[in-house]
Amino acid sequence: VRLVPVILAGGRGERFWPLSRRARPKQLLPLLSARPMLADTLERVRPLASPEACWILTARDLAEAARAAVPDVPPARVVGEPQGRNTAPAIALASWWARGAGAGAVAAVLPSDHRIEPAERFREELRRAAETALERGAIVTFGVPPTRPETGYGYIEAGEAVAPGSPFHAVAAFREKPDAATAERYASDGRHLWNTGIFVFPPEVMLVELEAHAPQIAALARDLPAAPGPGAEEALERFYESAPSISIDYAVMERSRRALVARAGFAWDDVGSWAALGASPEGADGAGNVTRGRALLEDCRGVIAFGEGGLIAALGVSDLVIVRAGDVTFVCPRDRAQEVRRLVARLETDDDLRPFR
Amino acid sequence: VRLVPVILAGGRGERFWPLSRRARPKQLLPLLSARPMLADTLERVRPLASPEACWILTARDLAEAARAAVPDVPPARVVGEPQGRNTAPAIALASWWARGAGAGAVAAVLPSDHRIEPAERFREELRRAAETALERGAIVTFGVPPTRPETGYGYIEAGEAVAPGSPFHAVAAFREKPDAATAERYASDGRHLWNTGIFVFPPEVMLVELEAHAPQIAALARDLPAAPGPGAEEALERFYESAPSISIDYAVMERSRRALVARAGFAWDDVGSWAALGASPEGADGAGNVTRGRALLEDCRGVIAFGEGGLIAALGVSDLVIVRAGDVTFVCPRDRAQEVRRLVARLETDDDLRPFR
Numbered sequence: 042v043r044l045v046p047v048i049l050a051g052g053r054g055e056r057f058w059p060l061s062r063r064a065r066p067k068q069l070l071p072l073l074s075a076r077p078m079l080a081d082t083l084e085r086v087r088p089l090a091s092p093e094a095c096w097i098l099t100a101r102d103l104a105e106a107a108r109a110a111v112p113d114v115p116p117a118r119v120v121g122e123p124q125g126r127n128t129a130p131a132i133a134l135a136s137w138w139a140r141g142a143g144a145g146a147v148a149a150v151l152p153s154d155h156r157i158e159p160a161e162r163f164r165e166e167l168r169r170a171a172e173t174a175l176e177r178g179a180i181v182t183f184g185v186p187p188t189r190p191e192t193g194y195g196y197i198e199a200g201e202a203v204a205p206g207s208p209f210h211a212v213a214a215f216r217e218k219p220d221a222a223t224a225e226r227y228a229s230d231g232r233h234l235w236n237t238g239i240f241v242f243p244p245e246v247m248l249v250e251l252e253a254h255a256p257q258i259a260a261l262a263r264d265l266p267a268a269p270g271p272g273a274e275e276a277l278e279r280f281y282e283s284a285p286s287i288s289i290d291y292a293v294m295e296r297s298r299r300a301l302v303a304r305a306g307f308a309w310d311d312v313g314s315w316a317a318l319g320a321s322p323e324g325a326d327g328a329g330n331v332t333r334g335r336a337l338l339e340d341c342r343g344v345i346a347f348g349e350g351g352l353i354a355a356l357g358v359s360d361l362v363i364v365r366a367g368d369v370t371f372v373c374p375r376d377r378a379q380e381v382r383r384l385v386a387r388l389e390t391d392d393d394l395r396p397f398r
Numbered sequence: 399v400r401l402v403p404v405i406l407a408g409g410r411g412e413r414f415w416p417l418s419r420r421a422r423p424k425q426l427l428p429l430l431s432a433r434p435m436l437a438d439t440l441e442r443v444r445p446l447a448s449p450e451a452c453w454i455l456t457a458r459d460l461a462e463a464a465r466a467a468v469p470d471v472p473p474a475r476v477v478g479e480p481q482g483r484n485t486a487p488a489i490a491l492a493s494w495w496a497r498g499a500g501a502g503a504v505a506a507v508l509p510s511d512h513r514i515e516p517a518e519r520f521r522e523e524l525r526r527a528a529e530t531a532l533e534r535g536a537i538v539t540f541g542v543p544p545t546r547p548e549t550g551y552g553y554i555e556a557g558e559a560v561a562p563g564s565p566f567h568a569v570a571a572f573r574e575k576p577d578a579a580t581a582e583r584y585a586s587d588g589r590h591l592w593n594t595g596i597f598v599f600p601p602e603v604m605l606v607e608l609e610a611h612a613p614q615i616a617a618l619a620r621d622l623p624a625a626p627g628p629g630a631e632e633a634l635e636r637f638y639e640s641a642p643s644i645s646i647d648y649a650v651m652e653r654s655r656r657a658l659v660a661r662a663g664f665a666w667d668d669v670g671s672w673a674a675l676g677a678s679p680e681g682a683d684g685a686g687n688v689t690r691g692r693a694l695l696e697d698c699r700g701v702i703a704f705g706e707g708g709l710i711a712a713l714g715v716s717d718l719v720i721v722r723a724g725d726v727t728f729v730c731p732r733d734r735a736q737e738v739r740r741l742v743a744r745l746e747t748d749d750d751l752r753p754f755r
Contacts, residue, residue: 337741337744337745337751339744348727350725351725351726351727351754352416352727352751352754353726354416354727354729354741355728355729355730356729356740357734357737358718358730358731361729363727365727367708368708368709369708369710369711370705370710370722371711371713372710372711372712372718372720372729373712373713373714374714374715377714380696380714383713384694387696393692394692394709397692397694397708
C-alpha cells in the first residue's frame with residue numbers, strides 16, 4: 042500500500058503551560074522525546090511513508106515552526122490554514138491534494154499530538170487498515186479499548202465485525218465525551234472504544250463521501266488547485282473563508298456506510314496534561330519518576346520533572362509535576378495538572394503577569 | 399551610650415542552595431527583605447549607630463560582596479579575614495580596633511544572618527544591655543526564652559538575676575546543642591535560653607577578659623596596628639595565621655565572671671533553612687503562603703515561594719518550599735528543607751551536576 046500521511050497539527054491549548062504558549066502548542070513541544078510531538082508522529086510512520094509523501098496541516102501562524110520541526114517534509118506540503126475550521130475542511134483539502142499520489146494511495150489522517158506505543162505495532166495495524174480501506178473502499182478509524190472510565194475522550198460504539206475475528210467493525214455510533222456513569226458503562230461493555238481521531242481511506246472514497254454528506258465542503262474543495270503552488274494561497278484563503286467549521290466525525294463518519302472502526306492493539310492516549318508524561322512506564326525510574334532535562338531527585342516518588350535548560354532539584358516529594366520552562370516554574374500535584382488553565386486564566390486578567398502567558 | 403556594632407558576616411553554608419552558593423552565603427542573600435541579611439542587620443541598629451561606626455568581619459573572598467551589600471559602611475571597616483578562626487579571634491581584633499571609639503563606647507557583636515523582630519524592641523533591649531555592660535564592666539549576651547524544644551541551637555543556662563526583676567542574669571553555663579530529651583527539658587525549665595551569639599561589652603573589658611582566659615589571642619591582638627590601613631593587611635595575615643580557632647563562648651564567656659545573659663523579649667531565630675522564611679506571620683498571605691519575587695499561587699497553603707526573576711506558579715500544593723535561583727529550581731516539603739545538603743552533596747559527586755553547586 043502506498044500511504045500518504047496527513048498529519049493534523051493545528052491544535053492550540055494551554056494544558057502544557059508554561060512550556061506551551063500560544064506560539065508553541067503541544068504538537069511543537071518535545072513532550073515525549075527530545076523531538077517535538079509532530080516529529081515523533083512523522084517518525085512513527087517513516088518506515089511506511091517517506092516525509093516527501095506527507096501532508097501537514099497546521100495553523101498559518103504555526104507553519105514556520107512546524108516546518109522547522111519536520112525539516113524533511115517539503116515546505117510546500119506543510120499547509121498553514123488561514124483559520125481553524127475543525128477537521129472536515131482540512132481532511133477534504135488533504136484528500137483533494139492526496140489524489141496526486143495516484144491510484145492505490147491511501148491517506149492516513151494522524152493527529153500530531155498523541156502518544157502511541159509501541160510504534161511497530163501501530164505501523165502493522167496501520168498497514169492492515171490501509172489494505173482494508175483500499176480493498177473495501179472504506180474509511181477506517183481506530184478505536185482503542187478503554188482501560189479506564191475516561192470522561193475526557195469521545196467514544197466509538199463498534200457494531201458487527203466485518204468477518205468473524207476481524208478487528209474491523211462497522212460503526213454503530215460516535216459518542217461525545219460521556220459523564221462519569223456513562224463512562225463506567227462504556228469502559229466495561231466491550232463495545233465502546235476511545236475515538237483516536239485517526240482515519241485511513243483512499244482519497245477518492247473520502248471525496249465521494251463528502252460529496253454525499255457534506256456537499257458544500259466537497260464543492261469548495263473542487264475549486265482548489267490540484268496541488269499547492271503559486272496562487273494556491275489565495276484559493277486557500279477563499280476555501281477557509283467559506284468552509285463551515287465541522288468535524289469529520291460529524292460531517293462524514295456518523296453518516297457514511299463506508300465507515301469502519303478498527304479495534305486497536307496499541308496503547309494510546311491524547312497526552313492531555315503534564316500528568317500524561319507519567320502514563321507510560323517507559324522512561325520512569327524505579328520510583329516512578331519521569332524526568333526530562335536535567336533533574337536531581339532525592340527520595341522522590343512519582344514526580345514528573347520537565348526542565349528546559351537548568352536543573353530541577355527535588356527532595357522528599359511525591360506525585361508532583363515540576364516544570365521549568367523559560368522564565369516560569371510550575372508546580373502542582375499530578376492529579377490536578379489539567380487545572381493549569383486556572384493559572385493561565387489568571388495570567389490573562391493580571392496585567393503584571395501577562396508576559397508569562 | 400556610644401554603640402560600636404561589630405557584625406560577623408563570615409558564615410558559609412549550603413542550607414539556602416540553590417540561592418546560596420559558595421560565593422554567596424546566607425548573610426549576602428535577600429532572604430527576609432529585599433536587602434541582603436547583612437544589610438538588614440545594619441539597618442536594624444542604624445537608629446543607634448551610624449554605618450561609619452560599624453565594623454564588619456567577613457571572609458576575605460566575601461569582602462567585596464559584603465562592601466557592595468552595605469555601601470554606607472566605609473570599605474576599610476569591612477575586614478576580610480584571611481582564614482576562618484571562629485569567633486574569639488574576630489572579636490579580639492574587633493575589640494582592639496573598637497578602642498578607637500574612645501571611652502564610653504560599647505561594642506555590640508551581632509551575627510549577620512539571624513531574624514530579629516520587632517526591630518524597635520531589639521534596639522531598646524540592646525541599648526539597655528549596652529548601659530548595663532558599661533555600668534558593670536560586663537559582657538552581656540542575649541538569651542531567648544525557647545518557644546519549642548529546638549535541638550539545633552546552643553543554650554545558655556541563666557543563674558541569678560543581678561537584681562530582682564532584672565532581665566540581666568549571671569551565666570550558669572553554656573550548653574551545646576542538646577538531644578531531643580534534653581531540649582524538651584530546656585524548653586520547659588525556665589532557666590535555659592537560646593544562645594543568640596550577640597555580645598555587648600566595652601572593648602577594654604573584652605580585652606581584659608581575653609588577657610585572663612585566652613592570653614595567646616590577647617597577645618596576638620596587641621601586635622595588630624591600632625586601626626586598619628596600609629600595612630594592616632600583613633598584620634592581619636600574621637594574626638589569623640597564629641590565632642587558635644576557638645569560639646568566644648568557650649574562650650571567654652564560660653570562664654569569665656563578667657559574663658551576663660539578658661533574657662530577650664524579642665523574637666529570634668537563626669534562619670536555619672528555607673522553612674524559616676515561613677516562621678514569621680509577617681509577609682504571609684491568608685493561607686500562610688510566603689512569596690518573594692513574582693509568584694502565582696492558586697489553591698495553595700503554607701507554600702514558601704522564593705524566586706529570583708521569572709515567575710513561580712503553583713496550584714493545589716501545601717507546605718512546600720519552591721525556590722528558583724539562577725538556573726536551578728528546587729522543591730521540597732517545608733519540614734525537610736534542612737536536608738537540602740543531601741542534594742548539594744550529590745552535586746559534589748556528580749561531575750555533570752557540578753556547575754549547579
